[in-house]
Amino acid sequence: MGIKEDASANQKKVQSDLAGATVAGEQDANLAENSLLNKLLRSELVNCTSDLEVLRQDPSSPLYSVKSFDALNLKPEILKGVYLMGFNAPSKIQETALPSLLAEPPQNMIAQSQSGTGKTAAFVLTMLSRVNTSLNHPQCLCVVPTFELALQIGHVVEQMSKCMTSLRIMYSVKGGHSVSRGQLIDAHIVIGTPGTTLDWSTKLKVFDLKKIRVFVLDEADIMMDIQGLRDQSIRLQRRLSKDNCQMLLFSATYNSPIMQFAQAVVPNPLVIRLKREEESLHNIKQYFIRCANLQEKFHALSNIYGAISIGQSMIFCHTRNTANWLAERMVKQGHAVGILHGELSVGERAVAIQRFRSAKEKVLITTNVSARGIDVAQVTIVVNFDLPVNKKGEAGCETYLHRIGRTGRFGNRGLAINMVDGPRSLATLQSIESHFGRCIQELDPNDIDQVEALEE
Numbered sequence: 001m002g003i004k005e006d007a008s009a010n011q012k013k014v015q016s017d018l019a020g021a022t023v024a025g026e027q028d029a030n031l032a033e034n035s036l037l038n039k040l041l042r043s044e045l046v047n048c049t050s051d052l053e054v055l056r057q058d059p060s061s062p063l064y065s066v067k068s069f070d071a072l073n074l075k076p077e078i079l080k081g082v083y084l085m086g087f088n089a090p091s092k093i094q095e096t097a098l099p100s101l102l103a104e105p106p107q108n109m110i111a112q113s114q115s116g117t118g119k120t121a122a123f124v125l126t127m128l129s130r131v132n133t134s135l136n137h138p139q140c141l142c143v144v145p146t147f148e149l150a151l152q153i154g155h156v157v158e159q160m161s162k163c164m165t166s167l168r169i170m171y172s173v174k175g176g177h178s179v180s181r182g183q184l185i186d187a188h189i190v191i192g193t194p195g196t197t198l199d200w201s202t203k204l205k206v207f208d209l210k211k212i213r214v215f216v217l218d219e220a221d222i223m224m225d226i227q228g229l230r231d232q233s234i235r236l237q238r239r240l241s242k243d244n245c246q247m248l249l250f251s252a253t254y255n256s257p258i259m260q261f262a263q264a265v266v267p268n269p270l271v272i273r274l275k276r277e278e279e280s281l282h283n284i285k286q287y288f289i290r291c292a293n294l295q296e297k298f299h300a301l302s303n304i305y306g307a308i309s310i311g312q313s314m315i316f317c318h319t320r321n322t323a324n325w326l327a328e329r330m331v332k333q334g335h336a337v338g339i340l341h342g343e344l345s346v347g348e349r350a351v352a353i354q355r356f357r358s359a360k361e362k363v364l365i366t367t368n369v370s371a372r373g374i375d376v377a378q379v380t381i382v383v384n385f386d387l388p389v390n391k392k393g394e395a396g397c398e399t400y401l402h403r404i405g406r407t408g409r410f411g412n413r414g415l416a417i418n419m420v421d422g423p424r425s426l427a428t429l430q431s432i433e434s435h436f437g438r439c440i441q442e443l444d445p446n447d448i449d450q451v452e453a454l455e456e
């Protein structure tokens with residue numbers, strides 16, 4: 001069988017994966033975390049299974065969950081948009097979160113589930129359900145760490161609102177829409193990065209934060225990691241109406257620092273947490289290849305790309321120089337390659353992502369956080385040409401998770417290949433293995449049978 005599976009089979013698979021069995025020891029760890037969270041949030045745990053935990057202020061109120069989009073009482077034009085996108089049934093995070101997200105009175109929420117499980121659609125549906133297009137001012141605000149993510153979310157909003165009339169979106173990102181001081185904008189939904197959004201609302205005063213009815217903070221784990229973004233997000237949130245704004249925070253990872261940040265941004269939340277992502281990587285096959293140097297890494301990559309049919313792939317390098325070097329060589333071999341790194345202008349980055357998304361280029365070589373959260377369903381292989389390390393040179397386990405999460409989206413099967421070029425990177429790989437409690441198998445790129453078996 002090829003790496004791709006048909007959509008409905010995937011959907012069933014993701015549902016059953018998310019409802020998987022308890023991993024030994026996990027419940028203890030969860031209980032310890034839960035008691036911390038209880039303290040943090042002063043709320044009660046009302047539902048704790050191996051795959052789903054919900055904390056809420058009022059434990060007596062039931063948690064509804066739906067098995068179909070029809071059951072959500074969405075406006076017909078929104079429901080039509082959902083089906084036009086090919087979504088037949090809600091994913092686990094959607095079925096659990098959406099009834100509360102859409103309920104009256106609006107409820108604040110912190111939601112965590114692994115990459116690629118459908119969080120974006122959950123909050124986009126919330127924004128679309130609450131927006132009133134007859135009012136000509138921003139009512140929903142979504143902040144994300146990067147320009148690329150803002151565009152990606154805007155794209156989902158556009159698709160989902162296809163059957164709605166006159167919905168307007170604006171992007172508060174550097175290099176996005178230009179606005180002039182005091183000129184009130186008439187978009188209904190603003191999507192942007194925290195800094196530019198703060199400029200728009202506080203310095204340029206082009207919209208009023210007090211009129212925002214839904215505030216979404218996505219990719220909270222990255223926001224929290226970057227001090228500027230964290231502080232700007234908090235400053236934005238403080239200017240929102242405490243009584244009339246539904247505040248939502250989404251994250252792919254979950255730990256107590258994230259919860260502390262989340263608590264600062266989202267008061268009195270319902271907390272929904274799906275199974276820890278570490279245990280949910282089993283739809284992604286992970287391998288490593290031993291190489292002596294850069295040339296050997298390239299040789300190994302060529303063998304793989306020559307032997308198996310690859311949909312689209314992302315290759316992560318540590319530096320721009322390596323990325324450029326690799327791109328040059330792959331182009332010489334006839335691959336259509338795009339490149340994405342922080343030195344490109346925002347416009348160039350947007351073009352690179354768009355070309356990759358529309359499959360004009362099947363390989364995207366990238367270095368950095370710009371690639372974070374990019375959702376291209378056809379990505380079947382992620383290659384860590386260089387393994388991720390943090391500033392101290394330690395294994396970047398979170399980064400690893402996010403990188404390989406670019407494949408295996410929405411329960412699809414995916415492949416992750418890690419290049420190891422010496423004792424240091426072998427140690428990094430071992431740290432990643434032990435962090436996730438998962439063995440990463442060795443692959444011999446010269447063993448053609450083994451390489452071809454990757455497709456099975």
Ligand SMILES: Nc1ncnc2c1ncn2[C@@H]1O[C@H](COP(=O)(O)OP(=O)(O)OP(=O)(O)O)[C@@H](O)[C@H]1O
Pocket residue numbers: 011086087088089090091094113114115116117118119120121122251252373374375377405409410
């Ligand atoms: N109910 C659904 N049915 C079918 N496909 C869906 C559904 N919900 C989402 N998807 C698809 O699954 C993919 C991943 O969804 P999405 O980008 O919302 O995940 P995410 O949890 O926000 O990921 P990340 O944490 O990486 O941002 C997208 O291509 C999206 O179109």
